[in-house]
Amino acid sequence: xxxxxxxxSIVVPVYRGAESVGQLVEALSGLxxxxxxxxxxxxxxxxxxxxxxxxxxxxxxxxxxxxxxLSRNFGExxxxxxxxxxARGRWIITMDDDLQNPxxxxxxxxxxxxxxxxxxxxxxxDSKEHAAWxxxxxxxxxxxxxxxxxxxxxxxxxSFRCVSAFVAEQAVRYEGPFPYVDGLIMQVTQNVGRIKxxxxxxxxxxxxxxxxxxxxxxxxxxxxxSVMPLRISTLTGLLLSFCGFVGTIAVAAEALITHTxxxxxxxxxxxxxxxxxxxxxxxxxxxxxxxxxxxxxRKPQTIVREVFRSEDxxxxxxxxxxxxx
Numbered sequence: 001x002x003x004x005x006x007x008x009s010i011v012v013p014v015y016r017g018a019e020s021v022g023q024l025v026e027a028l029s030g031l032x033x034x035x036x037x038x039x040x041x042x043x044x045x046x047x048x049x050x051x052x053x054x055x056x057x058x059x060x061x062x063x064x065x066x067x068x069x070l071s072r073n074f075g076e077x078x079x080x081x082x083x084x085x086x087a088r089g090r091w092i093i094t095m096d097d098d099l100q101n102p103x104x105x106x107x108x109x110x111x112x113x114x115x116x117x118x119x120x121x122x123x124x125x126d127s128k129e130h131a132a133w134x135x136x137x138x139x140x141x142x143x144x145x146x147x148x149x150x151x152x153x154x155x156x157x158x159s160f161r162c163v164s165a166f167v168a169e170q171a172v173r174y175e176g177p178f179p180y181v182d183g184l185i186m187q188v189t190q191n192v193g194r195i196k197x198x199x200x201x202x203x204x205x206x207x208x209x210x211x212x213x214x215x216x217x218x219x220x221x222x223x224x225x226s227v228m229p230l231r232i233s234t235l236t237g238l239l240l241s242f243c244g245f246v247g248t249i250a251v252a253a254e255a256l257i258t259h260t261x262x263x264x265x266x267x268x269x270x271x272x273x274x275x276x277x278x279x280x281x282x283x284x285x286x287x288x289x290x291x292x293x294x295x296x297x298r299k300p301q302t303i304v305r306e307v308f309r310s311e312d313x314x315x316x317x318x319x320x321x322x323x324x325x
Contacts, residue, residue, distance in 0.1 A: 005165075006064070007035030008110055009089030013042045013079035017097035018050045022057060027103035029062040033110070035090070038064040042083040045073030054308075061310035071303040076159070077179050082302045084168045093162045094181070101160045105197040112195045113162045119189040120163045124156040125199040149186045155194055157182045177299040178291060219287070233281040 010028055014021050021041065028039055039061075043051045051069060058065045066086050070079065080094050091110055095101050101123070113121040146153055163171075163185060171184040185192075 005088050005090055006033075006038050007090055008033050008037040008106075009040055009087035009092045010037060010106065011040045011042065011080060011083035011087055011092060011094045012097050013044050013076050013083065013094075014050050014054060014097050015044045015046045015073065015076070015079075016048050016050065017046065018048045018053045020099050021050065021097045022053060024097055024099055024103060025057050025061075025065070028106065031103065031106055033107070036063075038066065038087070038089060040066045040068065040083045040087050042068045042079040043070060044076070044079040045070055058308050058310050063310075065310045067308040069305045069307070071305040074302045077181050078177075078302050080159075080181050081172055081174075081179050082304060085172050086307070087165075087168065090165050091162060092165065092168050093160075095160045100200050102198055102200060105160075108197065109160070109162045109195060112193060113164070116193055117191075118164075118193040119167050119191040120161065120185050121193040121195055122155055123158050123160045123197045124194055125158075125197065149183055150190075151182075151186050152190075152192060152194075155192060160197065161185075175301055176295045177301050178295075179301060229284055233284055236277060237281065 012021070012024065017024075025039060025041075028037070031037060041054045041057070043054055054067045058067050068082050068086055070082060074082075083094070084092060091113060093106055093109060095106075105123070109121060109123060112118070142155075142157055151157070161182075167185055167188050170188045171181065174184055
């Protein structure tokens with residue numbers, strides 16, 4: 001059924017996007033792609049009327065649209081994974097619903113991937129129109145990703161990305177509850193390119209990423225794709241043990257030579273330092289064990305409540321997908 005596959009699928013996770021997703025779909029529907037395109041909307045348990053808006057878009061679609069409605073909010077990367085599972089394109093672009101990435105850049109991104117034979121292409125910006133604290137957080141996350149994910153050093157991990165169907169098919173094999181899409185892509189391929197695009201100020205609403213959500217996303221990257229944090233904790237323990245050994249010799253020598261009792265300040269500093277590091281290491285190990293426990297107990301990555309398809313999407317879908325509609 002390979003002939004049924006469009007050239008491009010555009011996956012858009014929708015959360016509090018009722019005001020913007022209509023404009024985005026309208027702009028994307030006007031793009032001309034050789035071999036056709038489809039749009040996959042994923043309603044990530046949005047508390048506003050995004051679901052109703054998306055249903056209207058499916059009913060009035062100018063291009064094939066698939067709407068995946070999740071049973072509750074699972075998070076952006078989980079929603080993207082659900083969208084990738086329903087995308088049929090030979091190339092798949094993921095983008096946010098906030099219109100900060102102009103739809104006109106989609107063709108530019110697709111052509112760069114196809115013409116250069118990349119498995120994946122990430123976008124970067126001269127200026128990212130986010131709050132300063134978010135930009136600093138993104139820089140820190142990319143610095144950590146350079147160490148943990150074995151990615152190209154000059155690659156910026158953005159949500160506006162293009163991947164081949166091969167990469168998407170391999171990535172969605174991951175069924176754990178804590179997906180980090182970029183980490184999964186880097187596990188599949190290192191044939192990754194980059195291209196500069198425009199990033200616009202947010203015109204509607206406000207960002208759905210709170211500090212808490214960003215920390216949770218960062219932990220998914222930090223803990224799920226490397227055991228390096230555990231190795232760092234081991235090295236930290238060895239270093240502190242060595243410092244403690246040296247300190248013990250110094251205290252013993254001081255007691256023998258000067259008969260000076262140990263000071264209260266140095267004792268408290270040592271206790272607080274060692275205790276703090278121990279608690280951090282125990283917490284780190286506990287986080288790993290907790291995630292392992294939830295994975296073994298098959299905490300769901302997403303739960304799809306229902307799927308809606310436009311008439312064009314139904315006609316072009318494989319028989320199994322038609323029966324599921």
